[in-house]
Amino acid sequence: MLRSESTGPEAAAKSGKSLLRRVAKDMGEQLQEAKKQTAAIELAGVCKSFGSRVVLEGISLSVARGEGLCVCGANAAGKTTLLRIIAGLLQPGSGAVQICGFDMRTQAREIKPMLGAILHKSMVYPQLTVVENLRFFSKLYGVRDSKGRIEELLEQAGLGAYRDDRAGVLSRGMTQRLAIARAMEHNPSVLLADEPFAGLDAKASKHLVSLLRSFKDKGGAILVTTHNVDFALRCCESVAVLEDHKLIFNARVSQIDTAEFARDYLSYARATV
């Protein structure tokens, strides 16, 4: 009797705890689901100035998971600055940057593992070999099973034959492949690419397009800044144009005539040079 009386409140406490656990689990799942639905890249009213020189003015854009956005614009339109702000290498003057639902200002530590970037320069060490470069960055980015991952990347990027060559002696195309392998080494959710087609021939550009497409197919989001609209549109779902530090055009690729856009953009770019 005593025993049953004493187990009453305990049982109630236990059932209460399990209820709380269930609620917490449900909330966690809902949160995860909400995070999945949030955009991979979300910019709201981003502005940036260097001294009195305005570089970006009220930039708002969004890239969903598994999709790509191509940002075009003349030289000095602010494309690279925009990319560096999204990568967290520059602080915006005002506005907000969110990566996969995390705020860049307060949650940079959480965001870093989600980002991969191919910037204007290759960001690889010319004195180290291809494998040594990948090994170094795998340690820096905390990649688990780095050996397997490096072999996988060498195969994907077609760098197997160059694995023991120093990065400094590689051609522009091979260096770019190494830069992409470095950027993807830690399986990021978002890939930022600044002029990734610059200096590449048609074959290398096609290979790059296929790499970017396969990255997107795995659920990754990409943001590409480029002058090479032809190739960029092949791997992007949206296209935006920056002019005079503002976003003047932003549309789905499916809603525009890509050939006409490429032609118009080319004549526009020529006129702005």
Next chain:
Amino acid sequence: MSFGNVVRAIFVKDLVTEFRAKKVLAAMIMLGVLIAWIFRIATEASILDGSVTAAAVLLVGILFSAVLASERGFAVEQENDCISALLLGSADAGDIYIGKLLVNITLLCIFEIVSVPAVFVLFNAGVGRGWLQLIIVLLLINIGVSSVGTLLGCAVQGTRAGNSLLSILLLAILCPMMIPAIFALLLLFGAIGDNVLGIGVLALAGDFNTAIGFLAAFDAIFVTVCWLLFGFVAGEAA
């Protein structure tokens, strides 16, 4: 990601890069030996005690070599914008600083392995049984000089003044540390007595143990402050 992994990765990467590129170590050693050689010739006819000059030459050599090493540390990162890749990684900026600091200390140690015997031979100097004390003093000097040098080496990258700014800032910041450093070296080289009394600058150091204490304190302050500041400085350099 563990602190040790990042520090080790940067340490190994920088040493491999340096030994392959042979950019700075050879220059550091040449500079050190050249300074010692010029001072040896210049003081041949003077009444200066060789051990006094030896201590001063060794410290001057370390300082100039440290400028070279500090400049190299981040020139490597700037070459292909690798500094951005370092900052994009999830490694803490402080870990990157410690890795770079250890590389600079190692380069200075290698420099001293060659330059200390050269100074001893050229100036007919020695430390008797004080080898262990000499190693401690040199290590403390290396840590202090490299700590500030590593931070400034990163800060001046991309600036127009570059190297000249690095040397001016580094030497100016290190001035107070040089008093106990030269005092300890003079004492070890047998150029002065155990205690320096009076109102001279060297009297500030007091005795050998106090000088070591000052050096250790400077090191602790410099390393802590530079480690804390590195994140901001690297962010600006990228």
